[in-house]
Amino acid sequence: MLDLKITGGTVVDGTGAERYRADIGVKDGRIVEVRRRNGADGAGDGLQADAAHEIDATGRIVAPGFVDIHTHYDGQVSWDDTLEPSSLHGVTTVVSGNCGVGFAPVRPGREQWLIELMEGVEDIPGSALAEGITWQWESFPEYLDAVEKRSLAVDYGTQIAHGAVRGYAMGERGARNEEATPDDIAAMARIVQEAVEAGALGFSTSRTEAHRAIDGEPVPGTYAAEAELFGLGRAMAAGGRAVFEVSPQGTAGESPAEATMREMDWMTQLGAEIERPVTFTMIQTGGAPDLWRRQLERAGKALENGVELYAQFAARPFGMLFGFPGYHAFTHRPTYRRLKAELGHEELAARLADPGVRETILSEADLPPQPVPLFDGLYALIQHSADRIFAIGDPPDYEPTPDQTVAAIAQARGQDPLAAMYDLMLESDGTAMLMLPFFNYADGNHDAIHEMMTHPAAVSGLSDGGAHCGLICDASYPTFLLTHWARDRHRGPRFSLEYVVRKQTLDTATLYGLSDRGVLAVGKKADINVIDMQALQLDVPRMAYDLPAGGRRLVQGARGYDATVVSGVITRRHGVDTGARPGRLLRGVR
Template identity: 30%
Template sequence: MPAATAPAVDFVLLGGKVVDGSGTPARVADVAVKDGRVVAVESGLRAEAGQRIDVTELTVVPGFIDPHSHSDWSVLGNRDAQSTIRQGVTTEVVGNCGVTYAPLSAAGVDPARNALSAYGYDGKVTWRGFAELLDVVHRHGGGTSQNLAWFVGHTALRDAAELRGTGADAGGIRRMVRHLEEAMDAGALGMSSGLEYGSGRDATTDELTGVAAALARYDGIYASHIRNRDAHLLDAVDEFLAIAGRNGLRAQLSHLNVRHDTGALPDAWHEAVGRLAAEREAGMDVLADMTPYPHGIGLATGLLPGWLLGDGPAHAARLLDDAEVRARLRGDCDRYWRFVHKGQWDRVVLATSPATPELEGLSFPQIAERRGQDCWDAFFDVLQAAGTDMQAVQLMGRLFTPEHVAEAIAHPLFCLGVDGFTSRTDGPLAERTRHPLFFTGHTHYIAHHVLQAGTLTLEEAVRKGTSMVADRFALHGRGRVQVGAHADLAVLDLAALAAQDTFAFTGRYAAGVPHVIVNGRLVVHDGQHLGTRAGQYLPRS
């Protein structure tokens, strides 16, 4: 008997409307995939296929690429990327805001293990260097469902170099650069910084410029959660542009937005965006990104002053025993989410608190009422209970006005990100992500901003969440439905998405994305995760 002939292609998506990521109008076409690549995009395709999937009345798009994700925090506890892959997200750019769990000093191992356990990881922290962490994520333990491209965090570099306080000397900068070079040699995209919290906020402009100089040798990117997004927004933007400009770097300004009612001048955001546009005109490769909701996550320690945190979280927890320290703090926490100093605690929910999980999901007025306290003492008690894990305490805040969110999303210099992390509906992650940001943040762009509010056209929203991001981070061959591209694809049911309230938290995975393909392999089929881990590590090109 003759051997069976292999089909011409692995599978075909039949009869869908293709929005190819380029921004051009949708067209009806079949999409054929073979050996992980798109091999045809044409109507009436007759190739013999191993599998034929009828997507008539549905929309085929490139898999979404999140330009600003923190899924490196949760990937070890959620390798199947349940909440994001089910939204059609096939690639996430991680390691943002300066916070990565590598490189690690010996003193950083226990805090990293405790923090990662809050995201569902119950294994050992065996790595120290950045390349070792990549091995754990991508080469051991079963892989991932989604592709990941990584930044290394400046705060992690600082902590690994065992620096405290301001004014890193030449030796400290050399140690940070050594760790940075190791990460870049392992394929990191570049360095991210987070300058509103942790030891990152102790870094001077000169320190950041000195460390970032090493990126130029790799054509690396400098991404930054800048130092201020309220009264001193423009100073913070100028600092970001100076660090990138002095080193001739590509630059990404993370979630460039202004928190509502925190002291920013009325036109500060427009002037900030204007400065980015002017730098682009002058030749700097700089872009920004935005988030989909008026809500966002934040680190609780961002509200605390440096004098409390200078000797580490354990010492800070002991200081919080002192009533005089607490009294002083009430007048000296006017930073980061400054609206709490106006008494607007109702805008803040406790999202992640390993030491007091029974309070997670409650607003601070609710916590205060439950404990018979005011909101400040409730806040201090949560941080004190966390002790050495204080940096793991996360908040969810109502930060922006809907009008501001829509304006930033529509701006041509902004990619579309979520600033969350992939979650799941069971285990520790489920308890700590009770907000639609984690489950429908990506589909919200389509369901709300395209189909309901009309903030963007479908073609433009898809472009800003796919090819624009792929081009920004040099993820070659991704972000488009075209012949030769990697077959990262998502199939959208626009009618189902249009009918959804993606502002509501349901506790379920997103609906409206029946099929998701990563590197030519079905990961989600008919709305069900198949357990496929087809993701790849995407090193810097």
């Protein structure tokens, strides 16, 4: 008697091999049989064993559950057992604790400091974190123990973050990025090794000056010397099989190319010394649009020499979404400020549509920005970017053409660009979002991303699931990879579905040493997606107000997932959460 069987589907098994018709049998959370269907039409003898549950996957793709290695659910895991929005997109395993920010270890009384650090770097409402996190820990092993008590919709693994380690070991000196002494490094090394021995999947650090706490201070570790980085890398390796994750930049005052390649140098040296994978975030920037090629060339040479150095790329333009529910061009107009303070979300949208209110807001001067919070000055950037801002459309188009910019739409309508921007945001009852790509779109298309995806030293990452709640909604990358890159792209070459599935299953799982998942094969963990590829479609991003304390976040759903299975248990059926919670804490290899 099987627990579950999935019959008649077309298996894309995660290895990149050609698809085939087969039935899959599951028992005790594992795949126990993969029986290929015979005959040209895939008929033949199917799996005859009885099962407690059966999914008819005829006409559907059956693929492994997706492994998302770059998320920020460090706090959300305390209160949300679904870990949405990632679980909406076929993700069955998430890796958190990226970019040098996390919530353990923490000294009693320093919880708010970690909240403000996370809020500034990852744009997660501090009020939601303050209300939602239960703080049942001080050390990192205690944090893992607290998460282990949770029953989740997906498996949750995490890394120990440099910012929290520095603040814990060095106090205010660490928080303010003072240079670490040998004793400081030794103290931090003990914490990192203990964390990996307890099950941390890796260690993460941020070296980009764009990552700042809510008070404007850079993330602790931003300017760490190589002695500190190598000391913590050695400690991580001593603890077990873990990954060293970096958001790179370099020394202030250097050119982007100089800084980036200096980072590549020490990361390569570290990977060679500790014999552990080093992975870094990589995007195409407008100021140095070809620098990513140099990074990949260096990473490729490292791989050829036996050093595991991998870039994490974003599957689509990396930028921001904005509209009246979030950040936008009119946040500093006096009338808008007054109405927002007085009205709820729906009432505000209705008032903004009033012609008199519209005319007043468009004619007003802006109030001056404040030094903090960090995003207070975005309105000015948006006002002067009409030629780079796009109407995203429904279904969303993430590779838009020049005629879809706000400036082009305004010209076609005979409007001022700000007036056109206002009217576009009024659509869908004032909930419409516009898109401003910052990175990965220097050439106005996805050709750079296509090239990144073909490189053996590049893995899919940077979804930032759980983070950037008011600006970015990229936890939907897994669905976008399937729809855009394997089916819909019209402005350049696509990939096979087999290739795209592998990029977010076997490849991502392998980087983090998760050898029990990412492939549909006998003995592997039964994390499975049943997908209607013809119906698969991303929804339009929307603003929800469902975080603790009424905090807001951008959410993007999808249609076309018939079922998602975690450890042999159906967690979502036809897009609806079943309430099953088979997901657990994922500890690394000691």
